[in-house]
Amino acid sequence: MSGGHGHVDTSNKKIALLVAILAALLAVSEMGGKSSQTNALSSHIDASNLWSFFQGKTIRQTTLRTAAEEVEATFKDRPDALPPALKAQAERWRQTAQRYDTEPETNEGRKELAARAKAKEAHRDRSMAAYHMFEYGSAAFQLAIVLAGAAALTSVVWLTFLSAGLGVLGLGFTVLAFVAPTLIHL
Numbered sequence: 001m002s003g004g005h006g007h008v009d010t011s012n013k014k015i016a017l018l019v020a021i022l023a024a025l026l027a028v029s030e031m032g033g034k035s036s037q038t039n040a041l042s043s044h045i046d047a048s049n050l051w052s053f054f055q056g057k058t059i060r061q062t063t064l065r066t067a068a069e070e071v072e073a074t075f076k077d078r079p080d081a082l083p084p085a086l087k088a089q090a091e092r093w094r095q096t097a098q099r100y101d102t103e104p105e106t107n108e109g110r111k112e113l114a115a116r117a118k119a120k121e122a123h124r125d126r127s128m129a130a131y132h133m134f135e136y137g138s139a140a141f142q143l144a145i146v147l148a149g150a151a152a153l154t155s156v157v158w159l160t161f162l163s164a165g166l167g168v169l170g171l172g173f174t175v176l177a178f179v180a181p182t183l184i185h186l
Contacts (some may be wrong), residue, residue: 015152015160019145022167026141029174033134036127036177043124050117057100057110064097126181133177140170 068090075082082090103109107116144166151159176183 011155011160012152015148018160018163018167019148019152022141022145022148022163022170025167025171025174026138026145029134029137029141029170029177032174032177033131033138036131036134036181040124040127040131043120043127047117047120047124050113050120053108054110054113054117057108057113061097061100061110064093064100068093068097129185130177130181133173133181137170137173137177140166140173144170 071086071090072082075086099109101109102111104112106112144163147159147163147166151157151163
């Protein structure tokens, strides 16, 4: 209060406005961080599921190839030839095993599954980088709010400038999180 007439000091009004702006930016940064963290977890789960599917295809492929080779090896040194029905079955097993390697029409062959899993991992990594940028931005905003409060209580002007500077730093991290989360690695 200045002069006892009920008027609030204008410097404190400016600091209060600064705190309000910083708090709003903190909310945006926290929201972005939570969203990025959720996206990272979701992409990680999707990548894990795709790698499990890939592993299942690999096991089935190996089983079919082994069955075909076993049938052929069983009759290799025998005087009687491989029965035609068994030969046909072994060939179907080999064709199925080959199909498991790549299935562009279903996008579920081993090659396609590996590519999809790697894309999910890349999305997860980008989301985690964004999450970290949002966290740095949030920390800067929180420190800025504390310093603004200290500036209002103590009337120390340089705390206000330091608060504003940390707010700009927080804004920088938050913008980076949205537009280029992998630009810098901290």
